[in-house]
Amino acid sequence: MTYEEFRKPLTAVYEAGEAKAIARMVMEVRFGLSMTDIICGKTGDEGEMLTLRQRLLTGEPVQYVLGQADFGGRTFHVEPGVLIPRPETYELCEWSLPPTPSKWKGHILDIGTGSGCIACTLAAEIPHAEVTAWDVSDDALRIAAENAKRANVHVSFEKVDILNSPLLYREGLGVGLDIIVSNPPYICNKERAEMERNVLEHEPSLALFVPDDDPLLFYRAIARFAQQALDTDGSLYFEINPLYVDEMKQMLYNEGFTHTEVRNDQFNKQRFTKSWR
Structure with a gap:
């Protein structure tokens, strides 16, 4: 799953800027990916990304989702x-x-x-x-x-x-x-x-x-x-x-x-x- 595929559904719950910030935070904290990595097409584990995104779509704060x-x-x-x-x-x-x-x-x-x-x-x-x-x-x-x-x-x-x-x-x-x-x-x-x-x-x-x-x-x-x-x-x-x-x-x-x-x-x-x- 790409960064954009992760981010876009979040805009149904969050403002565009907040959805972007949340997606970047998840990529960095959970998967260790910098913005450069994202631009180069690197992604995290798709199953885990789907699970995290679903939790975020319920409105659960990203801090709880990431545990920090x-x-x-x-x-x-x-x-x-x-x-x-x-x-x-x-x-x-x-x-x-x-x-x-x-x-x-x-x-x-x-x-x-x-x-x-x-x-x-x-x-x-x-x-x-x-x-x-x-x-x-x-x-x-x-x-x-x-x-x-x-x-x-x-x-x-x-x-x-x-x-x-x-x-x-x-x-x-x-x-x-x-x-x-x-x-x-x-x-x-x-x-x-x-x-x-x-x-x-x-x-x-x-x-x-x-x-x-x-x-x-x-x-x-x-x-x-x-x-x-x-x-x-x-x-x-x-x-x-x-x-x-x-x-x-x-x-x-x-x-x-x-x-x-x-x-x-x-x-x-x-x-x-x-x-x-």
Whole structure:
């Protein structure tokens, strides 16, 4: 099967440019073929190409089909049990880096780690930091641990439910943290109609959605925990829903964070907050 034979049917599901990019990604990642190879007529295994194309035609994201996603220049294993890392989340990682990452030795907690992309990235870029990552999903913790091994970094993964208050406040859990960073679920159910089919049908709802009547559910729980877990000069970093920036700032203030800075992402949306006392 040629590149064109693989690509053309994809245009029934994807925009022409996206279909082209997906086809090239499959050729490069799965079959090791460069654009020069494609032009010269080289192809991959036809049976496998048919199987991959059929999965893509159902709307399954190419990252799940290939089992990997790029994030900040690193490759992470992904499966349907975790969200596909987004480029804007890497901006959150960059913002949370201390001034001299190579010398910094503090303790970082990533809450809701998913694929482990935030925790592994920070562990790699701040080599002397102590990095801990929490998630409630066994699948996520398994995948994240695999990604830490692949990246050759040490992260302590723990199964913790941030909404389980009695567990959170047991003695010694998360005390003395310098940085807490989180990209928790923040999409309201009412926003489903505006979302892409491949996200709705394939990425885990547990990691995406919050109730319409409580969009700050996870943020509030994390902020309350952060109040007692962070050191005096510690910072709390969030990726947020731009629809609720004002509510976020007020909630963080109510929870004791007297300073909150909001930063835009690469698409000029108010996407991140940094809070401190």
